[in-house]
Amino acid sequence: MDSILKAMAYDKKVRVYAALSTDTVNQAIKKHNLNLLSAMALGRLLTATAMMSYMTKSESLAVSISTDAALKGLTAIADEKGLVKGYVHNNDYTTYGEDISSVGQLLMPGKLMISRDMGLKEPYTGIIPLVTGEIAEDIAKYFTDSEQTPTACALGTYFDEKGRLLAAGGYIIQVMPGTDDSILKELEQRVSLTENISKLIYDLQTPKNLLDFLFSDRNLEVTGTEKMAFYCGCSKDKIMEKLLTIDKKQLQQVAKEQSEIEAVCPYCNNHYLYNSDDILKLLKDIES
Ligand SMILES: [Zn+2]
Numbered sequence: 001m002d003s004i005l006k007a008m009a010y011d012k013k014v015r016v017y018a019a020l021s022t023d024t025v026n027q028a029i030k031k032h033n034l035n036l037l038s039a040m041a042l043g044r045l046l047t048a049t050a051m052m053s054y055m056t057k058s059e060s061l062a063v064s065i066s067t068d069a070a071l072k073g074l075t076a077i078a079d080e081k082g083l084v085k086g087y088v089h090n091n092d093y094t095t096y097g098e099d100i101s102s103v104g105q106l107l108m109p110g111k112l113m114i115s116r117d118m119g120l121k122e123p124y125t126g127i128i129p130l131v132t133g134e135i136a137e138d139i140a141k142y143f144t145d146s147e148q149t150p151t152a153c154a155l156g157t158y159f160d161e162k163g164r165l166l167a168a169g170g171y172i173i174q175v176m177p178g179t180d181d182s183i184l185k186e187l188e189q190r191v192s193l194t195e196n197i198s199k200l201i202y203d204l205q206t207p208k209n210l211l212d213f214l215f216s217d218r219n220l221e222v223t224g225t226e227k228m229a230f231y232c233g234c235s236k237d238k239i240m241e242k243l244l245t246i247d248k249k250q251l252q253q254v255a256k257e258q259s260e261i262e263a264v265c266p267y268c269n270n271h272y273l274y275n276s277d278d279i280l281k282l283l284k285d286i287e288s
Pocket of ligand 1: 232233234235265266267268269270
């Protein structure tokens, strides 16, 4: 089962979150029928978003990437309990060329946007330009620049030669203000040992093993754990509400022309069918 672990190291000067997200990412691959690079991109983003929402105790945290490059964008939303959903805006990137081999190529240039609902009136939003489009570096840069917290992030997805996902996961490391340079240097060196993060997650198998690999000899203390899963929570009624907020005239037009209207939830790709007479009646009720 997927989970996120929260821990401290170096006498509480360093905090770290580690996740194993294989089932979650496999769910996303199945629901959206993702191509390999789409699966890598969304897998990384889902893993990061779930860790970040848990980390910031957000009721809802949305991370999206907008770009004109082949994937067109990515969106993920998670709550603080590790439930996460998301989608790739254009899964059919293969029409963009044969020589595409990295997630960055499909997302650069682009922007990373983070929107955090803390239960206050307005959500908090931050935007940065993508650095590499490989997602982990971009998220580290976001925290380092926008929130002045030195951050390292690694995200991985490990596939077999048939393109089946065998493991997914990652970590986020943050350093408390005023931490010695010697610790920062050592952290850099340890982070460099995880360069091949995808294979490492596959080999280590659990978030606890990943934490041990990084910091078992540096006062590692696990302070929390949360399950992680792909979960959308949409329903026929909720999607109908969304339908009714779009252009009502256009909806009325379509409902008059067709006996049934199909709507698709972008986050989980569930299809919902509505009787056009019901929609016309609802539109009438709203007007009166
Ligand atoms: Zn849904």
